[in-house]
Amino acid sequence: MAPLTYVSTRGAAPELGFSDVLLAGLAIDGGLYVPSEWPSLTVGSLERFASMSYAEIAVEVMWPFVEGSFDHDTFEAIVSDAYATFATEEVVPLVDLGDNFWLAELFHGPTLAFKDIALQLVGRLFDDELTRRGEKVTIVGATSGDTGSAAIEALRDRPTAEVFILHPAGRVSDVQRRQMTTVLAPNVHNIAVEGTFDDCQDMVKALFADKNFRESRNLSAVNSINWARVMAQMVYYVTSAVRLGGGAGRPVAFSVPTGNFGNVFAGYGAQRMGTPISQFIVASNRNDILTQFLTTGTMTIGEVQPTLSPSMDIQVSSNLERLLFEIHGRDGAAIAELMDRFRSEGTVSVDSDRLDLLSEHWAASRVDDAQTAATISGLYEQTGMLIDPHTAVGLAAARAARTDPSVPMVVLATAHPAKFPDGVEAATGVRPPLPEHLSDLFDRPEKFDVCPNDFETVRGAIEATLDHG
Numbered sequence: 044m045a046p047l048t049y050v051s052t053r054g055a056a057p058e059l060g061f062s063d064v065l066l067a068g069l070a071i072d073g074g075l076y077v078p079s080e081w082p083s084l085t086v087g088s089l090e091r092f093a094s095m096s097y098a099e100i101a102v103e104v105m106w107p108f109v110e111g112s113f114d115h116d117t118f119e120a121i122v123s124d125a126y127a128t129f130a131t132e133e134v135v136p137l138v139d140l141g142d143n144f145w146l147a148e149l150f151h152g153p154t155l156a157f158k159d160i161a162l163q164l165v166g167r168l169f170d171d172e173l174t175r176r177g178e179k180v181t182i183v184g185a186t187s188g189d190t191g192s193a194a195i196e197a198l199r200d201r202p203t204a205e206v207f208i209l210h211p212a213g214r215v216s217d218v219q220r221r222q223m224t225t226v227l228a229p230n231v232h233n234i235a236v237e238g239t240f241d242d243c244q245d246m247v248k249a250l251f252a253d254k255n256f257r258e259s260r261n262l263s264a265v266n267s268i269n270w271a272r273v274m275a276q277m278v279y280y281v282t283s284a285v286r287l288g289g290g291a292g293r294p295v296a297f298s299v300p301t302g303n304f305g306n307v308f309a310g311y312g313a314q315r316m317g318t319p320i321s322q323f324i325v326a327s328n329r330n331d332i333l334t335q336f337l338t339t340g341t342m343t344i345g346e347v348q349p350t351l352s353p354s355m356d357i358q359v360s361s362n363l364e365r366l367l368f369e370i371h372g373r374d375g376a377a378i379a380e381l382m383d384r385f386r387s388e389g390t391v392s393v394d395s396d397r398l399d400l401l402s403e404h405w406a407a408s409r410v411d412d413a414q415t416a417a418t419i420s421g422l423y424e425q426t427g428m429l430i431d432p433h434t435a436v437g438l439a440a441a442r443a444a445r446t447d448p449s450v451p452m453v454v455l456a457t458a459h460p461a462k463f464p465d466g467v468e469a470a471t472g473v474r475p476p477l478p479e480h481l482s483d484l485f486d487r488p489e490k491f492d493v494c495p496n497d498f499e500t501v502r503g504a505i506e507a508t509l510d511h512g
């Protein structure tokens with residue numbers, strides 16, 4: 044079989060192989076790359092997975108996507124190395140909550156949020172590919188908290204990348220800031236911008252729009268629209284389903300705390316490959332544009348509202364475009380038109396027969412901060428377990444939107460409670476301690492530059508660092 048290729052959701056970019064998609068991120072027509080077809084897990088493979096480790100299953104699930112770009116032994120070694128950084132042998136343990144509710148703990152990676160699962164792999168794939176090409180890139184990213192630290196941990200000390208992460212000064216939590224600024228690797232550069240997250244993001248966009256800067260500095264990104272991140276996230280849907288009887292064809296449901304839609308779209312991919320998933324619950328906080336879309340077919344951008352679950356405080360969910368592409372029969376021109384209209388008018392609707400394609404498997408639920416806090420405290424009183432506010436949104440949504448109690452409901456636990464200790468403490472009176480490997484986080488020295496909220500100054504600081512180290 045010829046290696047899989049990738050097409051853009053807007054239909055007007057060249058079809059590429061995996062390694063080019065990995066390094067490109069966004070397609071040149073503004074679309075997102077998706078596989079030209081969905082491979083199937085061979086008959087019997089789900090059954091076989093029951094006795095395999097996370098890394099072994101990961102290699103089998105992802106191999107059809109990377110074949111042709113990596114040789115099998117190299118890929119196997121990279122996967123095994125990526126998941127050896129996790130604090131538990133299972134990588135993503137399942138915890139029984141009773142009543143056929145389960146938590147899939149995605150937070151045992153180095154920075155305590157689920158982004159590590161994709162980025163620990165993607166950082167290594169980047170490094171391997173760039174080494175083979177003899178190239179070096181400048182990675183620039185903006186973060187409101189979780190992505191920055193996960194990207195830094197994934198790329199620290201790699202000679203193929205200089206990493207610049209912009210965060211809004213004083214607007215990320217102390218744990219989040221220290222997870223970034225205490226990494227003293229020579230290729231890691233933190234910039235605290237005296238502005239908001241949106242200011243940081245605008246600066247990153249402006250750097251990419253600056254053709255001269257982009258080309259002379261070989262600019263690249265590892266943001267959530269990168270296909271390789273979605274690919275890596277498909278694996279835990281498969282492993283969780285298999286552990287709950289999926290190998291014998293028993294269906295499983297997932298509730299997913301959702302922001303940019305990358306996580307839940309990975310679940311869709313796992314389902315398309317043959318994993319028996321009967322329901323996806325898209326869990327939103329007060330920023331409920333996705334709940335509106337899935338229940339009415341219309342999306343309208345509003346103001347971002349701060350909540351207890353900041354990593355889901357998003358209005359435009361970039362990865363939704365991948366699902367829209369699927370429900371429009373992979374018509375790239377239709378998606379290009381739809382996204383243009385959304386951008387210019389701030390609102391867009393899809394036909395009801397398109398939306399009907401989602402009615403069988405998709406549900407959505409909105410959870411406000413009061414319900415989030417009550418869910419954290421309720422679970423703590425019942426079981427003694429602490430969960431973080433993002434996970435609590437997922438659990439509350441699962442309870443509200445579950446259709447069949449005989450189907451195991453897996454709630455994706457996207458962050459460790461110690462990553463968001465204030466919300467957890469306010470709900471329960473208990474401050475969750477950091478795990479062992481981060482217990483001295485508050486004693487470690489920090490290194491970062493503070494920059495005024497001014498594009499030229501920030502670009503100048505990056506250039507000076509690149510030129511003089």
Ligand SMILES: *Cc1c(COP(=O)(O)O)cnc(C)c1O
Nearest residue numbers: 189302303304305306354457458
């Ligand atoms: C990024 C993040 C999310 C949102 O995931 P998406 O893939 O953007 O939908 C949810 N919870 C936590 C803790 C996160 O860091």
